[in-house]
Amino acid sequence: MMRRIVCPTLAGRVTSADEAAAHIRPGDSVGISGFTGAGYPKAVPAALAERMRTAHERGDEFRVQLWSGASTAPEVDGLLASAHGLSKRLPYNSDPTLRALINDGEVEYVDAHLSHSAQHMWFGFYGPLDVVVVEVTAILPNGLLVPSSSIGNNKTWLDRADKVILEVNSWQPREFEGFHDVYYGTRLPPHRAPIQLTSTMQRIGDPYLRVDPAKVVAVVQTDAPDRNTPLKPVDDNSRAMADLLVDFLRHEVRVGRMPPSLLPLQSGVGNVANAVMAGLVEAEFEPMTAYTEVLQDGLLDLLDSGKLTGVSATSFGLSPDGVRRFMDAIDSYKGRILLRSEEISNHPEVVRRLGVIAINGMIEADIYGNVNSTHVMGSAIMNGIGGSGDFARNAFLNFFVSPSTAKAGAISSIVPFVSHVDHTEHDVHVLVTEQGLADLRGLSPSARADRVIDHCAHPDFREPLRDYVARARAARPHAQHTPHLLDEAFSWHRRYLDTGSMA
Helix, strand or coil, X not given: CCCCECCHHHHCCECCHHHHHCCCCCCCEEEECCECCXXXXXXXXXXXXXXXHHHHXXXXXXXXXEECCCCCCHHHHHHHHHCCCEEXXXXXXXXXXXXXXXXXXXXXXXXXXXXXXXXXXXXXXXCCCCEEEEEEEEECCCCCEEXXXXXXXXXXXXXXXXXXXXXXXXXXXXXXXXXXXEXXXXXXXXXXXXXXXXXXXXXXXXXXXXCCHHHEEEEEEECCCCCXXXXXXXXXXXXXXXXXXXXXXXXHHHCCCCCCCCCCEEECCCHXXXXXXXXXXXXXXXXXXXXXXXXXXXXXXXXXXXXXXXXXXXXXXXXXXXXXXXXXXXXXXXXXXXXXXXXXXXXXXHHHHHCCEEEEECCEEECCCCXXXXXXXXXXXXXXXXXXXXXXXXXXXXXXXXXXXXXXXXXXXXXXXXXXXXXXXXXXXXXXXXXXXXXXXXXXXXXXXXXXXXXXXXXXXXXXXXXXXXXXXXXXXXXXXXXXXXXXXXHHHHHHHHHCCCC
């Protein structure tokens, strides 16, 4: 392990996880590495959770605010939530234990666009950052840090924190050196300058993270894997949506709106995204690139096929099988995989300049094209908006995908009016369910309603939706732009809460 920590100054600060966690005090704001189960600290959060439990047993309050790049893992969010040690969480979470505490009102949750989280820290919107805990692969003789399997907001957390704890994880491959591009050119208004990133795999930064050695209070040695979740088999609905989406891309190429190699791809995390990538392996598009947040197995498949020449992301999100494949051939991926800070991977300026094709999931959409990607029945948070808004608002072309029903057909994902709006009708281009695809570009709201119902709604819900629109149009003859029945707009959600079914 000491071959991983070759900076004399920081090698002298190696300590146990328990001693490192003692630097975190009740009420602190704590930054942490990690993005979709990759690159999170493996030892200090467990030691911190134990300190919290001990304090609570004494009758003392011990809670902290936790800031990350995105979701972490049960070994972070789950443990700290179980210890009732969190007062606030931002900007994203997917842990079920913590989700329950957020929805119960115990934990405040700041659900933010991922591209905003770093700059809001710099703007001072979140207040001071007391401590940061960051996993790295190695510490070089000059004190530079080799990042691990995600970067996320690590650059900003290291810059802004008063105290720094580093976890050096020998499970992460030493060959990671050179896989990262960390941009240190961002400035605060009014002194901002353009980000000179004009192609997907262009390097504009450094391969290393920087840290002021004077701020490092502890270095902890670990040897533990990321939480790599097995992927679910591609189901019929996911395959159908992927086929529809790939065929639509063929149409866009045929009419000359994009080149035969497509534009850079972005896909959210999940089964449908992987199904789309699988469909692209069999498709004719090449050479493709990806400018995204998370590298899942589907993108690895595309790289291995030779049809994808490069992936820019901020994190890995591989299955156990995908990790083995990557580790076994890691040298072959160097130069074809580039991890950036999320303020760059999700930066609206860059997304718009590159002309990204964005593919993200949703919980529900309404007949006019508003999309809810975060809340169940209007009030209970699921995970968060993540980076979907960063990409959708600025993409050349965006897709929102979902099965047409949930809960064995009891819930329609196409409703009269979404119970929570994350992406307004102005930002949504194409909706896709297993029933079909609705291209909403250039349509008025009223025309959108007909297309969404006819192409995306499940047959069990089409007639009730048509009836709603017809009665809304008849009710107010001089309000035909976006016809609604205000006393019925949320009646489907109310019916589900009362009866267990929207039908």
